[in-house]
Structures are given as C-alpha cells and as structure tokens.
Amino acid sequence: MSILEVSHISKSFGSKHVLSDINLTFEENKIYGLLGRNGAGKSTLLSVITDRNFANNGEVKIDSEDVRDNDSKLGMMYLMSEVNLYSNGSKLTQIIKDSESLYGGFNHELADRLIKEFGLDINQKFGKLSTGYNSIFKLILALCLPVQFVLLDEPVLGLDANHRELFYSELIQSYSDNPRTFIISTHLIEEVANIISDVIVLDQGRVILNQPVEDVLAKNHSVVGPEKDVKQYTKGLNVIGHDMIGNIRANYVYGDLDDRVLPDTVQLSNFDLQKLFIFLTNQYEGGTDNEDK
Numbered sequence: 001m002s003i004l005e006v007s008h009i010s011k012s013f014g015s016k017h018v019l020s021d022i023n024l025t026f027e028e029n030k031i032y033g034l035l036g037r038n039g040a041g042k043s044t045l046l047s048v049i050t051d052r053n054f055a056n057n058g059e060v061k062i063d064s065e066d067v068r069d070n071d072s073k074l075g076m077m078y079l080m081s082e083v084n085l086y087s088n089g090s091k092l093t094q095i096i097k098d099s100e101s102l103y104g105g106f107n108h109e110l111a112d113r114l115i116k117e118f119g120l121d122i123n124q125k126f127g128k129l130s131t132g133y134n135s136i137f138k139l140i141l142a143l144c145l146p147v148q149f150v151l152l153d154e155p156v157l158g159l160d161a162n163h164r165e166l167f168y169s170e171l172i173q174s175y176s177d178n179p180r181t182f183i184i185s186t187h188l189i190e191e192v193a194n195i196i197s198d199v200i201v202l203d204q205g206r207v208i209l210n211q212p213v214e215d216v217l218a219k220n221h222s223v224v225g226p227e228k229d230v231k232q233y234t235k236g237l238n239v240i241g242h243d244m245i246g247n248i249r250a251n252y253v254y255g256d257l258d259d260r261v262l263p264d265t266v267q268l269s270n271f272d273l274q275k276l277f278i279f280l281t282n283q284y285e286g287g288t289d290n291e292d293k
C-alpha cells in the first residue's frame, strides 16, 4: 500500500508565485482529476512531484520517504506530459526497450493491443509522430510501465474524438485489471467526470477543492423558480452562481441545505462538476456569488 504525500510545496519562477503551500495526499488505487484554469500551476505541480522541477519549499514523499534524488521512489511514478523526454531520432521500439529496462518491466501484451487499436506505426522515429500520435505513444508507455502512480498531464492533447473515447475505455480497463493511482490533469472535465474518484481544483497556485467526486456532487444544488422565491429559499446558503431566464432564476448552491421548507414554486436538482468548476474559478470572489449575500 503506497501513499504519495505532497507537503507545503511552494514554487516561484522569479517573483511569480506559481504554487503556494500545496498539501495533498494521493491514496492507493484512486483516480484523481487535477483541474485548474490555464496557468493555475497543474503542470508545475506534476513536475515537482516527479522531481523534474525543484520546489522552493516543501517535500514530496512516497511511503514517508522523500522522492528527491531517490531512484527507487521516482521509479514508482511515470509522468506523461507535453514535455518530450525522448530524442526525436529514437525509434519507438528503442524507447520502449530503454523504458522497460529503466522501470524494470513493460506490459507487452497490452502495448501490442493498444498499438493495433490506435493504429500506431511502431517502426517510426519519435520526432516524426504527429501531435496526436505523440500523445498516444506516451499514453501507451504510461499504461504499460509497472508504476504505482501514473501522472497524466493533458493526456488527450491532439487526440481525435474516437481516440479519446478509446483511451478513456482503455484507461478504465487497465485500472480494473491492475488497480493503481492515477492523477489526470485536464481541461476536459465532462470527459473525465465519470472516471475520476476524487477532484482537486487548483486556482492561482492554491488548492481550492479536494474531495471525492461523490461528496462534491452531493453538495451541488441548483434551485430554480421565480426570482423572489429562489432568493428567499437560498438566503444564507453558499450561493456560488446564478442564471436568469426571463423571470426564472437558478441559484447554484455549494454545500448542505438545512431543513428549510422548499416552496412549491421552487425546484431542486443537482448540477455537474464542470459548472461547479466554472463558478469556483470564475469571477466570484472566494467562490461566493456576492449578489445573493
């Protein structure tokens, strides 16, 4: 049972604070969605976790051991990202061989199937791959190397819709055949919403949400009805956004509803992860729709 712990990580580039006191625990066999707007610090965090980038403060540990310069712990993680670790002149078959010896194993059976399903020409050189196939090749490495922690930074970059669907279904299959921990950084929230078990939202270098998806969704309430009734019903609740269509108002509440009585004119339902993300990271100061306060 391995646990990855990120404690008090801060990172600046010059005077720009990119990560501020990040504390996260990644448990065994969970699939985490790492969400955040452009520039929120997701890639920087993943590169710090895998020791490709140095933090100014804090530490990253696997099973209580610092991962920095620690080959046995670093060998438990694979980061698939836009940054290319492989030289353009290397053949894909050679990269697989080198990775296999570096990580001490490779699931050739799965790789052969994925290569066929995605239509990847394995005899090419890395530098000749199109953007989509560059991602596909790195995804195959990520799924086939024997690591406990698979970190995917924008994994479906450049993949067409068919290949994205294929990837998500292969990810679920691979996870159920061989449960391990995945951290998936993505902007395609709707596409991963049914795959991830936990959601982490970074906003300007800080963690603003870190919860099981189930718990998050249970706290998302949309309250729809005549404006006056909706405002009255949601008074004092954590309203994080609203919409108006004519006289009908939707207030979006994040949090528990107390036992207040729901008027007949007002309807309650749940809203999705993407809408929550937009409200939490949008213009509402501190995630609260101040107009309703």
Ligand SMILES: Nc1ncnc2c1ncn2[C@@H]1O[C@H](COP(=O)(O)OP(=O)(O)OP(=O)(O)O)[C@@H](O)[C@H]1O
Pocket (backbone or CB within 6 Å): 013, 018, 036, 037, 038, 039, 040, 041, 042, 043, 044, 045
């Ligand atoms: N090597 C670097 N030197 C200077 N600034 C950097 C460097 N790497 C990242 N940054 C800055 O750090 C901030 C966070 O970047 P990062 O790539 O981690 O964000 P992100 O959440 O992954 O964004 P995106 O979703 O757009 O890929 C950005 O403002 C970026 O310009």
